Amino acid sequence: MKKSKTYFICQNCGYKTPKWIGRCSECGSWNSFLEETDVKKNNNKLVEKIELKKLVEVKGVEVERYSSGIKEFDQVLGGGVVKGGVVLIGGEPGIGKSTIMLQISYYIGSNGKKVFYFSGEESLPQLRMRGERLNLTEGDVYFSATNSFEAIYEILRREQPDVAIIDSIQTIYSDELNSAAGTVSQVKFVTHKLVEVAKKNGTSIFIIGQVTKDGAIAGPKVLEHLVDTVLYFEGDYDRGLRILRAVKNRFGSTNEIGIFEMSEYGLREYTNRTLVNDNLKASGRAITVVMEGSRAFLVEIQALVSHTYFNYPRRNVTGFDMNRLNMLLAILEKKCGFNLSSCDVYLNVVGGLRITEPSVDLAVCAAVISSFKDIPFEQDIIFLGEVGLTGEIRTPFSMNLRLKEAERYGFKKIVTKMNDISEFSVEVISINNINELINYI
Structure with missing residues (x-):
């Protein structure tokens, strides 16, 4: 009798090697190899007959959608839950993945859909406690606390529910594999089978995924390739805000985001589409309007510039690209004469x-200059524009949507490169290069 073949596989990238090594030669991670046993395939399996068609011969291509009960969540999905779609949701522990899935399951279940919730992390009494806290105990949602994939697969195949929720994929294991739950082989096998049953029966499946310390979903990258939609939760824990962002969506745009607010009754839609503190008047802050998909948001940029006593000044950034900040600081030094090489610069995008x-870019430069000169701006002014390497200002896209959002919240002035805005009541301070911004300040 032949022995089963064993190998070592990296839990970050899936690289295989016959021997254990400390550092992965593909992704560079340390101590990420686990021993797994190869599974023999059945060579006597019957080959499935397939049918070939032209696209014009394909019928019934309309995507059937229904609401999840949360408008922000539907917006990120591209208009609602797709029948037979598989959605992967990732995020840090405690950010609200299980909470929002519990809320969505009860809303969909109350609208005549059959919903199954499989929890591999919590027992049924723990789920009951969570439901009572969220005031979600009455509803046609069926729960099961199990880690066995075979049991889950049999229920999905036999009952064919409308929606199934797996919490979480790293806790589910199959008896067909000898490796532990959460390993690359288990995650790939279980996800592949879930996608298979979703497409065959038309079941919409939501998979909750744990994340690594780097913020990426734990497991191989192929996990994200197998599913239809990948959503990431980001959060500002100080204000209780949660931002849901789509990084992959086969049925909609990946530019949409949803903003939620954590309350005692779960996640609620954040209806105030501004991340600005209106009552604060201080130096080092500038207001701008950003586009996330088809929606505009008012955002506050804060900067702190202080003299450093060390040889190398610090550059600390939250919510913005570090390399782009260094580029903007170099432009301010070269074109405007600011000696920022002897200062520490801290930049923060408020709201997470x-x-x-x-x-x-223009708002970042304005916030840095305001902090450097200790000159606060007026509270009703907005900065909009891209800054080039030569110091010129470029007009951003979707200016009409940005101006409407600024006008709706009562802003009176906007500093940008634009002239014709006769349909708006906002006063435009048109500038062509970064030196004109200095003169205005």
């Missing part, structure tokens, strides 16, 4: 939002 678009 992460900004990647370049339209906030």
Whole structure:
């Protein structure tokens, strides 16, 4: 009798090696290899017959959607829950993944859908306690506390529910594999089977995934490739805000975000679309408008510039790209004559939002200059524009949506490169380069 073949596999990238090594040669992670046993495949399995069609011959391609009960969640999904879609939700511990899934399950269950909730992390009494805290004990939702994938698969195949929730994928294991729950082989096998049953029966499956210390979903990258939608929870724990962002969506845009507020009754939609403290008047702060998908948000940029007593000044950034900040500081030194090389610079995007678009360059420069000169701005002014390496200012896209959002919250002035805004009541202070911003300040 032949012995089973064993190998070592990296739990971060899935790299295989016949011997244990301390550092992965593919991703560079240390002590990430675990021993796993190879599974023999059945060579006598019947080959499934497939059918080939042209796209014009395919019928019934309309995507069936229904509401999850939370408008912000539907917005991120692209318009609602897709029948037969598989959604992977990741985020830090305690950020609200299980909470929002419990809320969504009860809303969908109360609208005539059959909902199954499989928990591998909590027992049924613990789920009861969570439901009582959220005032969600009455409803047609069925729960099971199990870690066995075979049991879950049999229920999904036999009952064919409308929605199934797996909490979490790293706690579910299959008896067909000898490795422990959460390993690369288990996660790949279980997710592949869940996607298979979702497409076959039309069950919408939500999978909760644990994350590593770097913030990425634990397990191989192929996990994100198997599912239809990948959502990440980000949070500002000080204000109780949660930001849900789509990084992959086969049925909608990946530019949409949802903003929630954590309350004693779970996550609620954050209806105030501004992350600005209106009552604060101090130097080192500037207001801008960012676009997330089709929606505009008012965001406050804070900067602190102070003299350093060390040889190398510090650059500390939260919610903004460090390399872009260094570029903007170099522009201010070269074009405007500010001696920022002898100062520590701290930059923060209020509200826990992460900004990647370049339209906030002008607001970042304004906040840095305001802190450096200790000159506060007026509370009704907005800075909008991209700053080039030569110091020129460029007009950002979707200016009409940004101006409407600024006008709705009572802002009177906007510093940008734009002239024709006759349809708005906002006063435009048009500038062409960064030196004109200095003159205005």
